[in-house]
Amino acid sequence: MKGIEIKKVTKRYREVTALDNVSISFELGKIYGLLGRNGAGKSTLINIVSNRIFADSGEILIDGIPAKENMAVHDKLFCMSETDLYDKDLKVIEHFKWTKRFYADFELEKALALSEKYKLDTNKRFRALSKGYQSIFKLIIALSLAAPYVIFDEPVLGLDANHRELFYSLLLKEFESGERTFIIATHLIEEVSNIIEEVVLIDKGKVLLKDSVENLLENGYGVSGAKAAVESFCKGKNVIGFEELGGLKIAYIIGKKAALPKDGSLQISAINLQKLFVKMTGEEF
Amino acid sequence: MKKFKSAVFYGIITKMRPLIIFYLVEYGFLALIMALMALYTGKVEVGINGVEISSAVFLSVMGGLSFKEDFKAFLQNGFTRRYIFISTFCSFILISAAMALTDALIGNILHHFIKFTMYFGTFYGYNHPFANWLWLTVAYVTFCSIFYLAALVVNKVGKSTSLLIAVGLAGAGLLITYLFRFVFTPELVGKIGRFTLNSLGFMNDGTINLFFPILTFTVIAALFALASYALLRRTELK
Numbered sequence: 001m002k003g004i005e006i007k008k009v010t011k012r013y014r015e016v017t018a019l020d021n022v023s024i025s026f027e028l029g030k031i032y033g034l035l036g037r038n039g040a041g042k043s044t045l046i047n048i049v050s051n052r053i054f055a056d057s058g059e060i061l062i063d064g065i066p067a068k069e070n071m072a073v074h075d076k077l078f079c080m081s082e083t084d085l086y087d088k089d090l091k092v093i094e095h096f097k098w099t100k101r102f103y104a105d106f107e108l109e110k111a112l113a114l115s116e117k118y119k120l121d122t123n124k125r126f127r128a129l130s131k132g133y134q135s136i137f138k139l140i141i142a143l144s145l146a147a148p149y150v151i152f153d154e155p156v157l158g159l160d161a162n163h164r165e166l167f168y169s170l171l172l173k174e175f176e177s178g179e180r181t182f183i184i185a186t187h188l189i190e191e192v193s194n195i196i197e198e199v200v201l202i203d204k205g206k207v208l209l210k211d212s213v214e215n216l217l218e219n220g221y222g223v224s225g226a227k228a229a230v231e232s233f234c235k236g237k238n239v240i241g242f243e244e245l246g247g248l249k250i251a252y253i254i255g256k257k258a259a260l261p262k263d264g265s266l267q268i269s270a271i272n273l274q275k276l277f278v279k280m281t282g283e284e285f
Numbered sequence: 286m287k288k289f290k291s292a293v294f295y296g297i298i299t300k301m302r303p304l305i306i307f308y309l310v311e312y313g314f315l316a317l318i319m320a321l322m323a324l325y326t327g328k329v330e331v332g333i334n335g336v337e338i339s340s341a342v343f344l345s346v347m348g349g350l351s352f353k354e355d356f357k358a359f360l361q362n363g364f365t366r367r368y369i370f371i372s373t374f375c376s377f378i379l380i381s382a383a384m385a386l387t388d389a390l391i392g393n394i395l396h397h398f399i400k401f402t403m404y405f406g407t408f409y410g411y412n413h414p415f416a417n418w419l420w421l422t423v424a425y426v427t428f429c430s431i432f433y434l435a436a437l438v439v440n441k442v443g444k445s446t447s448l449l450i451a452v453g454l455a456g457a458g459l460l461i462t463y464l465f466r467f468v469f470t471p472e473l474v475g476k477i478g479r480f481t482l483n484s485l486g487f488m489n490d491g492t493i494n495l496f497f498p499i500l501t502f503t504v505i506a507a508l509f510a511l512a513s514y515a516l517l518r519r520t521e522l523k
Contacts, residue, residue, distance in 0.1 A: 052360050052522040069518075074288065074363045085361035085522075087299060087354055101291035102362040 002028040002063055003181070004049060004077075004149055013207075018044040020205040021056070025227050026150060026181055028063075031171075033196035033213075034185040037281055041149030041205040042185045043082070043136045046153050050079035062149065075105060080142035082154040084134060092120060092137055097142045099141055111144040114170070118163065132158035156191070164242035168195055189274040199273070213231055214271065220276050221257055224250040225266035233258075233266055241279030252279045289372060292364060296355060296376025300347055304380070307343050308387065319399070329399045336392060337404050337421065340384050341428045348377065348432035352440065360522055370514045373433070375424075381392065381425035382418075389418045407488065409493055418497040423502035430509035437516040440523065 004026040011019040019041045026032055036042045047053040049060050051067060060067040067073050086095055092115070115122050118136045120129075129137060135157050142150050156164045166243045172195060175182060184192055199216060201208040209216075221239075223233055230242075230249040237258070242252045252271055260266045315336070319329045351373055359369045388403075393414055395401035405417040439447045465474055479489060486498040 010429075050363070051361075051365065054519075054521060069365045069367065071288070071368060078363065081361065083522075085357040087358050090299065098291075098295060099362065101294070102288060102364075104287075178407060270489050 001025075001061075003068075005059075005061040005064075005167055006045070006049065007059045007061070008057075009045070009048060009055045011041075011048060011053070011055050011061065017205050019048070022058070022202075022205070022207055024200060024207050024210060026149070026183060026200075028181050029179045030181055030197050031175060031195055032181070032183045033189070033192050033199045034183055034202065035187075035189055035199060035277055036202035038187075040202045040281075043153060044205075045202065046079060046081070046151055046183075046185060050077060051080075052079075052081075052153065063114060073158070074242075075103065076147060077149045078103070078142060078145050078147040079151040080138045080153060082157060084126075086126050086138075089125055091123055091125050092129070093122040093201065095126065095137070096144075097123070099145070103145055103147070105146040106141075107144045107146065111140050114140045114143060117166065130158070132160065132163065135159055136163060139167055143174055146178065146180075148179070149181045149183070151185070153185045155184060155186065157186065164191065171195065189277055190272060193273040201277060201280060208280055216273065216276060217270070219256065220252065220254050220271040222250050222252050222269040222271050222275075223260070223266055224248060228282070229261070229265040233261070240276070252276070288364075289368060292359065292368060292372035293375045293379070295358070296373055299355070300376075300380060303347075304343075304384075307339075311339050312391070315363055335481040337424075340388055341425060344377075344381060344384065345428045345432040346423050347380070348429035351377070351429075352433055352436035356517075356520070357522065366518050366520065370517050374430075374510055377426055377429040377433070378422070381421045381429060385418050385421035385425055389414060389421055393417065409495060409498075413495055416499070420431065420495070420499050420502070423499055423506060427502050427506040427509070430506045431514065434509050434513045434516070437513055437520065440520065441516060450453050 006024045008024055009019055009022045010017070022041070022045065034045070044053070048055050049067065051069060052232040054068065062073045062076050063242060065072050065076075067077070090098070096106075096108055096111045099111075100108045110123065114120075118133075118140065120133055120136055120140065124133075125248065126134065126137065135155065136159065139152075139155055142152060142155075156167060168191070171182060174180065184196065186192055188218045193213060196213055198210065198212050200210045223230055225233075225248070227244070227247060230251050231267050234251045234253065239251050239252045240254055243252075252275065254276075257268065322329045355373060356369060359372075364372075389405070392401060392403040392406070393411060396403065396411055397405060403411075403417070405413075405420050409416070410419075411417075438450065441451070465477075469477070483489070483494075484497055484501040486494045486496070488494055
């Protein structure tokens with residue numbers, strides 16, 4: 001199978017189960033949003049997929065090849081991490097050149113062109129870059145590498161709005177240029193909601209849902225009105241959360257939209273991804 | 286193979302700047318001392334100069350930092366731990382060989398002109414430049430291996446446990462001294478002493494075997510390298 005398959009992966013840290021028997025797959029040719037709260041298990045999953053840490057049990061396959069300690073997957077996967085793993089004393093240009101030596105598919109010219117777009121000084125050492133520009137540097141490497149599977153862990157950390165927009169447009173351009181899979185792990189749900197096709201929601205080490213954004217937005221909705229009327233309407237429905245404001249109550253529901261009572265006591269509204277996830281994970285992000 | 290070569294080069298090239306600075310400072314300092322000696326005494330006799338010790342200290346620091354810095358960079362670039370281990374030790378061997386060549390060459394040349402002494406020359410004489418280089422190379426690799434392993438242990442068990450281990454090692458050193466002085470029979474002490482001297486190339490019949498000290502350092506370096514690999518293959522990013 002073409003894609004990343006995660007099979008029954010469990011990872012424990014002493015008392016904490018960071019990932020609990022997680023099974024999930026990422027197909028080739030899609031943009032995924034890997035979403036979840038702090039400590040939900042996103043980074044643990046990413047680190048296991050990219051062979052930085054080991055699962056206690058389970059297996060990761062990339063295009064059918066076991067990913068653990070296997071150089072055969074080296075050119076298939078690249079992970080841009082939130083953590084800084086690069087040598088801080090090397091200049092940006094030196095890092096680009098080393099990446100070119102490590103990855104045959106790294107396009108140095110593209111990296112230099114993107115550096116110009118982002119106004120990244122390639123003669124600066126990594127440690128001399130601001131937090132935002134360190135993220136930009138890592139993004140440029142990931143965007144200039146034509147690996148089939150690229151994972152972005154908190155890609156826009158420290159970036160201003162303009163730079164974030166530029167990243168999203170470059171990402172889409174890259175996506176259109178070939179059959180690739182991008183996995184974006186982020187907290188900025190609303191920002192990526194227009195880009196991602198599928199959503200994987202992780203909470204407390206478990207996959208809560210995996211579905212297309214389209215399906216989720218189609219099947220999720222809010223119903224507001226008088227408390228009693230809302231509660232009556234919700235009976236037998238998959239309610240993921242409530243909000244109350246004075247006598248008014250809003251219910252967030254997953255499922256096919258049912259007809260509202262004709263007395264006009266209730267109103268239906270669309271639900272955005274962020275609200276959906278806040279309600280599904282039980283607490284505010 | 287191309288990636289492996291690149292990884293080895295990364296391990297070497299990224300150390301070039303500190304290495305050049307180190308040699309400039311070390312030999313600059315030595316030249317200054319010799320110039321001052323010549324100026325004030327009219328002759329230059331440096332005696333034991335500590336050049337090899339300085340290089341060993343540099344390589345020990347490099348060995349420790351190689352894990353701290355390069356391991357993360359290699360993981361970022363998708364390398365497996367087996368690749369990381371082999372390329373790191375290849376770079377250790379190449380850097381050690383280059384430093385040993387520099388030290389042995391300069392030391393032996395200076396020995397002919399002034400009374401510049403080196404450890405190998407003091408122990409085994411100055412008529413074996415190739416053996417001197419080889420001995421120094423494996424000795425330097427041994428230092429790299431020991432401190433690479435030490436960095437791995439610190440990363441694995443944390444600072445507090447590492448300190449306890451260090452205290453334990455110091456205690457073990459004292460215990461061994463105690464055993465030699467008060468517990469072991471003179472015969473046993475004699476046997477251990479002879480074995481140690483033989484492993485350093487000083488044979489019972491008074492001859493010197495240059496192969497043994499090189500072999501001894503090679504075995505020690507290999508043991509530390511194997512221990513490092515055993516730890517590295519289970520090491521995770523923190």
